[in-house]
Amino acid sequence: MSVKFEKETITRSTDGIAEAAAEALGTSTKGKGKEDFMHEVGEALTKGAGPNGYLAAYLKQLQENPLRTKMLTSGTLSGLQEFLASWIAHDRSKSGHYFTSRVPKMALYGAFISAPLGHVLISILQKLFRGRTSLKAKILQILVSNLIISPIQNSIYLVSMAVIAGARTFHQVKATVKAGFMPVMKVSWVVSPISLAFAQKFLPEHTWVPFFNIIGFIIGTYINSHTKKKRLAALRRKHYGDGSGRSQSGGVGRPGDEYDRRGGY
Numbered sequence: 382m383s384v385k386f387e388k389e390t391i392t393r394s395t396d397g398i399a400e401a402a403a404e405a406l407g408t409s410t411k412g413k414g415k416e417d418f419m420h421e422v423g424e425a426l427t428k429g430a431g432p433n434g435y436l437a438a439y440l441k442q443l444q445e446n447p448l449r450t451k452m453l454t455s456g457t458l459s460g461l462q463e464f465l466a467s468w469i470a471h472d473r474s475k476s477g478h479y480f481t482s483r484v485p486k487m488a489l490y491g492a493f494i495s496a497p498l499g500h501v502l503i504s505i506l507q508k509l510f511r512g513r514t515s516l517k518a519k520i521l522q523i524l525v526s527n528l529i530i531s532p533i534q535n536s537i538y539l540v541s542m543a544v545i546a547g548a549r550t551f552h553q554v555k556a557t558v559k560a561g562f563m564p565v566m567k568v569s570w571v572v573s574p575i576s577l578a579f580a581q582k583f584l585p586e587h588t589w590v591p592f593f594n595i596i597g598f599i600i601g602t603y604i605n606s607h608t609k610k611k612r613l614a615a616l617r618r619k620h621y622g623d624g625s626g627r628s629q630s631g632g633v634g635r636p637g638d639e640y641d642r643r644g645g646y
Contacts, residue, residue, distance in 0.1 A: 443587055452496040454591050458598040459491025460484050465602050470609035486545045494541055495534075499590050502530045507586050519581050523574050531569040535562065572600055 442450045466472075467479045474481040510522045536558060543557035576596045580589050 440588070443591065447587065448497065448500050451500050451590050451594075452492040455496035455499070455594050456488045456492030458594050459495065460488030462598050462602045462605060463487040466605035466609055469602070469606040470613065472609040472613060483545060490541050490545065494537065496590070496594075498534060498537060499593065502533065503590050503593070506530060507589070519578070522581070523577050526577055527570055527573050531573055532566065535565045535569060539565065568600060568604070572596060 439450070463481075463484045464479060467481060467483075472481075473479060506522065506526060509525070510518055513522075539558045539561045540554055542561075543554045546557075548554045548557060576593060580592055584592055
């Protein structure tokens, strides 16, 4: 069922983002200073808040074609996350490039797995708590998100990452999920309540999934780059010893190689 896009939705969304930015930067909640700051943020985000503004156009697509827009957003962010993580960690392919085969694979994961899954799960969460604005309901929504939705999303994420990294047997996938589940859940239990509370207060419901995608992009880039650095350091120690000096990451292999040599990730 299509949802009619109203100009009022864009205004509320822009105001919510601007107010959140103002509070985050400690801008006074009273007086002209806040109004000026919010106006400047709105100008930057919406290109003058006109009908052709970038944010307005994105929100319109999000209302009219929610799943397609979320798929494009998630796919782009997932591919960019892999590329940035490789660049930060200096993790090059055998040909010496940061744009490895994992970048398009991550983009496909984001578009065809992460986005549809998030779309369905967040829609269910919103329907369960629609119209319930009490503090108790908001806390319960956070608990459901962390104890039910996050475990589902993280499990599928780990399975997908295992396959992308080269896992080809059930044992390899299971080992990856078992090793990574609790560390990933601990990160989720810290980040998810904060981001969900922010979304509850400042963002309209149709912008939640893209907002969570951005949060996931930031956290995922950090974790991915950190993991790559640890992997490269371990491979340097294996090939060159503890005093190996600088990394020659173009020749130490890719994540899938670990599966071939050791049967696990």
